[in-house]
Each structure stands twice: as C-alpha cells, then as structure tokens.
Amino acid sequence: MIFDSAKNLDFYRGLGIEGRYGKAVDFLQNTDLENLAPGKYEIDGKNVYANVTEYTTIPWEEAKYESHHDYTDIQYMITGTETMTYAPVDALNVTVPxxxxxxxxxxxxxxxxxxxxxxxxxxxxxxxxxxxxxxxxDGEPAPIKKVIVKIKEN
Structure with missing residues (x-):
C-alpha cells in the first residue's frame, strides 16, 4: 500500500512489468481528469485501463474490504475526500470468494x-x-469523483 500525492507520480513510473506503471502515470498526468466523464477508458488494452466514477461516500461500516489477484489499483481522488482503509489480505476474513x-x-x-x-x-x-x-x-457522506487505474500484474 502506498499513499502519495500527484506531485510524486513520476517516482512510480518504473515499477511493474512492460512499462505499465509508466502508462498509468502518463494517463494521470496528461488527462483532464476533472472533465472526464464517468466510464471505462482503455490505456493499454487489458494491461492498463481506468475507471472514472462519481458517487456519494458511505459510512465506514457499510463499505467493503476487497482485493484483486491480477490487478493493482491506483485510486486517485479527483474531487472530494474519501476514507480508504488498508489491511493485509492475510489479516482479513473472506465473505465472498x-x-x-x-x-x-x-x-x-x-x-x-x-x-x-x-x-x-x-x-x-x-x-x-x-x-x-x-x-x-470522511465524516458525513459527500460526493466524490475519482479514477481507478487498473494495472495488470501478470
């Protein structure tokens, strides 16, 4: 898990395989995210793509822990604030396989x-x-807009 800000995106450019993180960084740095409509955006086929979403946040107790086997998420906030929670998968109890x-x-x-x-x-x-x-x-439910860039790791 990494928490960071836009000014440091270039630091992560060289991670992963086949330049996929670099493609994700380019998308985040060179796209007018605030004016991007919600939806799925292909960056490099199934290797790197982005989901832009808008919703109203919910109470922490109603949110669900998740993980992915094949993809890393870069969850980038465009507007608003959201509480994101991290725990290692080995410390969590599966409810949906x-x-x-x-x-x-x-x-x-x-x-x-x-x-x-x-x-x-x-x-x-x-x-x-x-x-x-x-x-x-983050306190009371509020509207947010974010982009989740998915990077295939295998």
Missing part, C-alpha cells in the same frame, strides 16, 4: 485497518496482497 471474472475477493469488516483520508490530487496504490476498503466517508 474470488470471482475470476471480476478479479475480486470481498472480506468482512472485523479488521479496523489503517484509515487514510484521501483528498483531491492524492492517491493510494493497492497491490494484489493489499486488502482495501474504498468508498467510506
């Missing part, structure tokens, strides 16, 4: 995890071994 089509496992909320308030221009990077819980409110 791995779904290969969705590349997702869901977990219960027994682990309080490490909570980070992520604001506009900040992001968290979650690798396949990182359980993460997005969508939680």
């Amino acid at each position: 791995y779904n290969e089509e969705k590349d997702c496992v869901l977990y219960d909320n027994a682990n309080p995890g490490l909570k980070v308030v992520v604001g506009a221009g900040e992001y968290m990077i979650f690798n396949p071994w990182d359980g993460h819980k997005p969508k939680a409110a």
Whole structure:
C-alpha cells in the first residue's frame, strides 16, 4: 500500500512489468481528469485501463474490504475526500470468494485497518496482497469523483 500525492507520480513510473506503471502515470498526468466523464477508458488494452466514477461516500461500516489477484489499483481522488482503509489480505476474513471474472475477493469488516483520508490530487496504490476498503466517508457522506487505474500484474 502506498499513499502519495500527484506531485510524486513520476517516482512510480518504473515499477511493474512492460512499462505499465509508466502508462498509468502518463494517463494521470496528461488527462483532464476533472472533465472526464464517468466510464471505462482503455490505456493499454487489458494491461492498463481506468475507471472514472462519481458517487456519494458511505459510512465506514457499510463499505467493503476487497482485493484483486491480477490487478493493482491506483485510486486517485479527483474531487472530494474519501476514507480508504488498508489491511493485509492475510489479516482479513473472506465473505465472498474470488470471482475470476471480476478479479475480486470481498472480506468482512472485523479488521479496523489503517484509515487514510484521501483528498483531491492524492492517491493510494493497492497491490494484489493489499486488502482495501474504498468508498467510506470522511465524516458525513459527500460526493466524490475519482479514477481507478487498473494495472495488470501478470
């Protein structure tokens, strides 16, 4: 798990395989994110793509821990703030087993995890071994816009 801000994106450019992180960084740095409509954006086929989403955050207790086997997430806040929570997958209890089509496992909320308030221009990077819980409110539920860049790790 990594928490950082937009000014440091270039630091992560060389991670991973086949220049995929570099493509993700280029997308985040060279795209007018605030005016990007919600939806899926192909960057490098199934190797790197982005999901732009807008929603109202929910109470922490209602949000769900998740993890992915094949993809790393860069969850980049465009507007608003959200509490994202991290816990290692080995410290979480599976509630919905791995779904290969969705590349997702869901977990219960027994682990309080490490909570980070992520604001506009900040992001968290979650690798396949990182359980993460997005969508939680920072205080009262509020609207946010973010982009989740998915980077295939295998």
